Amino acid sequence: MTQLIQGQGEDAWTTVEEGWEPPCETTETSAKIPKLKARWTTDENNLSKFNARALNIVFDTVNDDAFKLILVCASAKQARDVLQKSNEGNSSVKRTRLDHLATRFENLRMVSNEFVSQFSIKLCVIANEAKNLGKTYKDHKLVKKLLRCLPPKYAAHKAVMKVSGNTNTLKFEDLVDMLKSEEMEVAEDLRLLDKGIIIKVDEVKNDQL
Known part of the structure; x- marks a missing residue:
């Protein structure tokens, strides 16, 4: 946007930095009133044109939401100031x-x-x-967080990972897959153990008959 406005001439950028207001004239009672356009000087007409060009560039380069904020602005500086305040608010949020x-x-x-x-x-x-807000949580941060939060039943697994020292290079999804496989093996062992206990109990009951 800046380059586009500056490309219109130095005076166009001046209207952004210093602002622009419609020319006024002073009455006999020292009151300021808008100057009739027919009475504008050449310089005043030129500044008005440069402001209009700069403002049109601002209008053309912002999205619909931003355009609604600056629609009533009469000068390029007003539009820029409104956009800056809006962006500062968005950054704070x-x-x-x-x-x-x-x-x-x-x-x-x-x-x-x-x-x-x-x-x-x-x-x-x-x-x-x-990530949608512009911040990336890298794999090693997620890996360390997951390992740190694992319950005691994973103590042996955590010890192996610590000794291997590859937590900085290990991908988060790979660690998750490894731990899920471990969970499945443990679940299967428990299932077989429960099945063995049930069979043993049945055998004892049969012996007692």
Whole structure:
């Protein structure tokens, strides 16, 4: 936008930096009133044209939401000031949302009966929301968070990961897949154990008959 306006001439950019107002004239009672356009000087006419060009460029280069904010602006400087305040407000909101996401991320904990897939989804949701706001949660941050939050039953797995020292290069999705496989193996072992106990109980009952 800046280059486009400056391309219209130095005076066009001046209207953005210093502003522009319709020429006025002073009456005999020292009151200022708008000057009839027919009485404008050549310089006043030129500044008006440069302001109009600059303002049109601003109108043409913003999105629909921003255009609604500056629709009533009479000068390019007014439009720029409104847009700057709006962007500052948006930046403040973005920072607040990112801070909130960071707090959610740090406070997130994995409960003992929660599956790795369930917890990893929660982490991904936060990471995706942050990415939409311009912040990227890298793999090593997600990996360390997941390992840090694993319940005691994963102590051996965490120890192996710590010894291997590859947490900085391990992809988050790969770690999730590894832990999910571990969960499936444990679940299968428990199923077989329960089945063995049931069979043993049945054998004892049969022996007693």
